[in-house]
Amino acid sequence: MPEGIVGATLVFAALCLAVALIFRRLNHPGERRREQHIRSDSTAIAKSVARARNKSFVAARKRARAIAAAPPPAADRAFDHRGDDAPPELSEGSKLEMLASSDPQSRGRAAFAITMQSCVGDDAEDDPGGALRLFLENEWSAIALEKREGLVKPLVTTLLEDESLLVIEIAAAALATQGEDGLTALLEYIDHPDFCVRSKVAIGTGLLDKAGRWAVPRLLRAATTERVPLVRGDLVRAINRIENADAPAS
Numbered sequence: 303m304p305e306g307i308v309g310a311t312l313v314f315a316a317l318c319l320a321v322a323l324i325f326r327r328l329n330h331p332g333e334r335r336r337e338q339h340i341r342s343d344s345t346a347i348a349k350s351v352a353r354a355r356n357k358s359f360v361a362a363r364k365r366a367r368a369i370a371a372a373p374p375p376a377a378d379r380a381f382d383h384r385g386d387d388a389p390p391e392l393s394e395g396s397k398l399e400m401l402a403s404s405d406p407q408s409r410g411r412a413a414f415a416i417t418m419q420s421c422v423g424d425d426a427e428d429d430p431g432g433a434l435r436l437f438l439e440n441e442w443s444a445i446a447l448e449k450r451e452g453l454v455k456p457l458v459t460t461l462l463e464d465e466s467l468l469v470i471e472i473a474a475a476a477l478a479t480q481g482e483d484g485l486t487a488l489l490e491y492i493d494h495p496d497f498c499v500r501s502k503v504a505i506g507t508g509l510l511d512k513a514g515r516w517a518v519p520r521l522l523r524a525a526t527t528e529r530v531p532l533v534r535g536d537l538v539r540a541i542n543r544i545e546n547a548d549a550p551a552s
Contacts, residue, residue, distance in 0.1 A: 395444035398476055401469070402456035409460055413472040416441070431543070435509040438479040454484050461491065467498065474506030478514070485510075489520050497530045504533060508540025511547035518544055 392400070392415055400412035420437035421430060442450060457480075460473040477484040485507065492503050504524075507517055518541055525537040 474502040478506040504536035
């Protein structure tokens with residue numbers, strides 16, 4: 303049959319090719335030596351890379367030990383995470399003004415300073431959200447009344463335009479603790495198209511105690527329509543925190 307002939311021909315051709323390759327390999331030992339050299343070179347390269355990595359690890363470990371043994375940095379620079387050009391000290395109220403500035407680096411320094419300085423103490427360990435709220439309320443009290451309202455709009459700009467999630471969250475918290483004007487402006491973005499903004503609005507509002515109860519209906523409406531589980535969870539936690547602000551600790 304033609305199909306049988308074709309199959310036999312293909313098998314015969316494959317056998318001939320295999321025999322030719324074996325014959326060529328036996329008569330050209332140089333190729334085998336070349337393959338051995340390639341394998342040995344590859345092994346040598348792998349070993350040298352491993353030695354280099356080990357040296358880098360040892361050097362990195364020595365640097366880490368040296369840093370750990372060094373004296374702690376000055377307290378007035380402990381908040382700076384962008385370089386050594388931070389101002390020597392940020393006075394009360396100035397952090398919020400920096401947070402509302404148009405300079406991304408200043409906003410980042412301010413957000414980092416607020417985060418680090420608000421988490422000091424036993425109260426911060428037990429209730430970091432409450433500690434942040436008290437810290438920001440103290441910052442707002444250091445700013446003159448006529449200047450507080452003027453910071454609301456720039457803080458909204460920070461909330462919507464900054465690329466750092468930390469800065470966005472601290473800006474939302476600052477708006478929530480500013481007072482009725484700030485919280486009203488913040489809640490306008492509870493339905494923002496960016497779920498990150500919605501999440502930070504919920505987290506910021508959730509810092510409040512009973513003073514923020516008038517915002518609970520707005521949070522409830524947002525929670526019923528929210529499709530992102532993360533944001534829905536932030537909204538539910540904010541509602542529970544505000545409504546249970548006066549409940550005794552269990």
